Amino acid sequence: xxxxxxxxxxxxxxxxxxxxxxxxxxxxxxxxxxxxxxxxxxxxxxxxxxxxxxxxxxxxxxxxxxxxxxxxxxxxxxxxxxxxxxxxxxxxxxxxxxxxxxxxxxxxxxxxxxxxxxxxxxxxxxxxxxxxxxxxxxxxxxxxxxxxxxxxxxxxxxxxxxxxxxxxxxxxxxxxxxxxxxxxxxxxxxxxxxxxxxxxxxxxxxxxxxxxxxxxxxxxxxxxxxxxxxxxxxxxxxxxxxxxxxxxxxxxxxxxxxxxxxxxxxxxxxxx
Numbered sequence: 001x002x003x004x005x006x007x008x009x010x011x012x013x014x015x016x017x018x019x020x021x022x023x024x025x026x027x028x029x030x031x032x033x034x035x036x037x038x039x040x041x042x043x044x045x046x047x048x049x050x051x052x053x054x055x056x057x058x059x060x061x062x063x064x065x066x067x068x069x070x071x072x073x074x075x076x077x078x079x080x081x082x083x084x085x086x087x088x089x090x091x092x093x094x095x096x097x098x099x100x101x102x103x104x105x106x107x108x109x110x111x112x113x114x115x116x117x118x119x120x121x122x123x124x125x126x127x128x129x130x131x132x133x134x135x136x137x138x139x140x141x142x143x144x145x146x147x148x149x150x151x152x153x154x155x156x157x158x159x160x161x162x163x164x165x166x167x168x169x170x171x172x173x174x175x176x177x178x179x180x181x182x183x184x185x186x187x188x189x190x191x192x193x194x195x196x197x198x199x200x201x202x203x204x205x206x207x208x209x210x211x212x213x214x215x216x217x218x219x220x221x222x223x224x225x226x227x228x229x230x231x232x233x234x235x236x237x238x239x240x241x242x243x244x245x246x247x248x249x250x251x252x253x254x255x256x257x258x259x260x261x262x263x264x265x266x267x268x269x270x271x272x
Contacts, residue, residue, distance in 0.1 A: 012032050037153075037157055064179070074088060087130065094136060095182060149187045149213060171240070
């Protein structure tokens with residue numbers, strides 16, 4: 001097994017729960033902490049991201065004002081991503097994911113370089129810029145990433161939106177900061193409201209954040225008890241050639257008007 005980034009955490013899970021099924025594991029990144037809480041992880045992460053911002057702006061000092069200009073623009077003007085959502089300052093900050101590697105920082109510079117285009121009512125963000133930002137900040141391809149991301153740092157404790165809580169200790173990362181800093185892959189509660197592909201997972205987000213993670217014995221003890229239910233009897237919902245739906249037993253029948261056989265299309269269950 002090869003573990004890189006999140007794959008490293010997956011590799012550790014296999015080594016913990018099913019090591020007999022593995023011949024060898026190569027981990028090049030993504031080692032979970034064995035002790036401590038998610039809060040400690042994010043305190044270290046925000047400090048590292050802050051230093052990374054300073055390093056980036058020392059390489060491209062002109063981008064310091066470009067980031068501030070985009071933030072000021074988004075606070076007063078409505079700009080929409082290709083998915084239909086409005087681009088907010090806090091979501092724009094997520095392009096800091098480019099700072100997560102030495103080979104991608106130049107791509108961030110190129111993204112910011114052509115952010116604005118002239119328009120009749122004043123400058124607007126270009127379609128090219130919005131398209132690239134959407135590819136970075138949307139979870140349409142992997143919604144489970146946003147739901148499960150923070151839990152990888154839990155060691156027998158619920159994370160309780162650790163990144164969001166720790167953010168209060170770093171006001172320089174707040175969306176209203178005068179010298180805006182870029183963040184990264186942290187997941188916050190508002191993400192499930194601003195990314196419409198995550199909206200169906202909104203009801204699960206708080207439940208998942210309260211779920212304890214850690215050793216298998218700990219997880220088993222945290223599972224809720226369920227009551228057994230009485231057997232169910234099912235009938236079938238059938239449709240006729242006219243498109244009218246009615247309840248029928250699960251056996252073929254013939255429509256009296258068209259002479260066509262009705263076909264069962266849906267199952268409905270109820271208690272005996």
